[in-house]
Amino acid sequence: MTHRRPTALGRFAGLLVLVVCAACAHVPQQSENLKQANIETTTAELRTRTVELGRHLVREVEAACDSIDAGTTDSRVRGNTLLLRMSTLAGTTEAVLREDPVVAMIDLYGFKAQLANFFASPLAAVSFGPGVTYPQRAIDRFALRWESVATEAGATIKPENRAKVEAWARDYPIDRLPFTRPSLTGALAIRLRDDESGIGASVGGIQSTLDRLEHRASLANEYAVKEGMWLSQYAALSVGGMPETAELTRTLRDSQSLMQGTPELVDRARLLTLMEVNRQRVETLVMVAQERAIVLQAIASERATVLLAISEERRQVMGGVDSLRTRVIADEMRAIDHLVLRLAEMIGGFLLLGVLGLAVVRRRVAPA
Numbered sequence: 001m002t003h004r005r006p007t008a009l010g011r012f013a014g015l016l017v018l019v020v021c022a023a024c025a026h027v028p029q030q031s032e033n034l035k036q037a038n039i040e041t042t043t044a045e046l047r048t049r050t051v052e053l054g055r056h057l058v059r060e061v062e063a064a065c066d067s068i069d070a071g072t073t074d075s076r077v078r079g080n081t082l083l084l085r086m087s088t089l090a091g092t093t094e095a096v097l098r099e100d101p102v103v104a105m106i107d108l109y110g111f112k113a114q115l116a117n118f119f120a121s122p123l124a125a126v127s128f129g130p131g132v133t134y135p136q137r138a139i140d141r142f143a144l145r146w147e148s149v150a151t152e153a154g155a156t157i158k159p160e161n162r163a164k165v166e167a168w169a170r171d172y173p174i175d176r177l178p179f180t181r182p183s184l185t186g187a188l189a190i191r192l193r194d195d196e197s198g199i200g201a202s203v204g205g206i207q208s209t210l211d212r213l214e215h216r217a218s219l220a221n222e223y224a225v226k227e228g229m230w231l232s233q234y235a236a237l238s239v240g241g242m243p244e245t246a247e248l249t250r251t252l253r254d255s256q257s258l259m260q261g262t263p264e265l266v267d268r269a270r271l272l273t274l275m276e277v278n279r280q281r282v283e284t285l286v287m288v289a290q291e292r293a294i295v296l297q298a299i300a301s302e303r304a305t306v307l308l309a310i311s312e313e314r315r316q317v318m319g320g321v322d323s324l325r326t327r328v329i330a331d332e333m334r335a336i337d338h339l340v341l342r343l344a345e346m347i348g349g350f351l352l353l354g355v356l357g358l359a360v361v362r363r364r365v366a367p368a
Contacts, residue, residue: 047102054096060138068131113169232281
């Protein structure tokens with residue numbers, strides 16, 4: 001039985017299949033941290049669920065603050081609800097956009113524990129008055145939502161790790177408004193990540209960075225206008241609570257009879273106040289728009305870098321394949337040339353032997 005040698009085209013096709021398989025092997029579908037945690041979902045799916053869970057927390061706190069505002073006319077309480085809205089939005093954004101989506105879920109759970117402890121503290125009762133029960137019930141509803149999402153994603157926290165997170169929340173409480181919460185990833189999350197009984201190791205890579213930038217842009221698009229309104233409302237309350245404004249109000253009240261004949265002065269003072277509030281509102285909106293533009297520019301830059309890297313890598317692979325194909329064809333041509341030369345030499349040898357044999361035969365036949 002004869003064996004056929006692979007042709008140059010067959011070798012090229014086999015090499016191309018190997019290159020494609022090698023390229024496909026570098027496309028991650030599930031992070032190492034999710035595999036270690038036995039989570040049956042992809043990194044992108046868990047990231048999306050975490051961001052939506054953060055949105056749910058912000059909406060719950062916002063609805064609770066609206067309920068508090070509806071039941072009071074105290075400007076101090078309303079100012080505190082505005083600070084709570086803005087601080088919750090900042091803390092939630094920081095938590096859900098951690099580089100590792102599993103750590104983001106843990107950090108969001110820790111933020112929930114900090115808020116629950118804060119709403120149960122005397123400071124919250126002083127800050128929000130009788131309406132403090134609204135955020136307490138809101139955080140209880142969010143806790144149930146977090147457990148439901150974590151169960152569906154298979155990212156539940158083990159009891160021993162849950163106790164660690166809650167202990168951390170007690171050690172680092174929210175004790176002021178506005179608040180800037182410490183990061184769980186700075187201390188406890190590192191131990192949970194390295195703990196084999198915890199849930200995983202870190203997720204990285206360009207795709208994860210792009211996902212987080214896109215989610216940050218979506219959060220900015222959704223809450224930029226609201227945050228500008230909250231800042232303008234807080235500025236208006238701050239202006240109303242200034243000693244100078246209070247003194248002016250008392251003076252106007254005492255001299256009301258005198259001011260009845262000069263309504264232009266009242267209108268001018270009101271106009272100046274409104275102009276100041278509007279100026280601060282415009283500055284806030286401009287600042288938010290600039291931050292949004294920076295985020296969008298960063299996304300575009302990251303996308304361009306990724307596409308350029310992919311194009312360069314593809315060009316190098318195709319260049320290597322073309323070079324290998326050229327070398328294979330050259331080797332085949334040299335082998336064919338060598339075979340033809342050898343055949344020519346053999347045919348020439350056979351012809352020479354034939355001529356010599358014919359000459360010998362004629363020489364022997366000639367004497368006879």
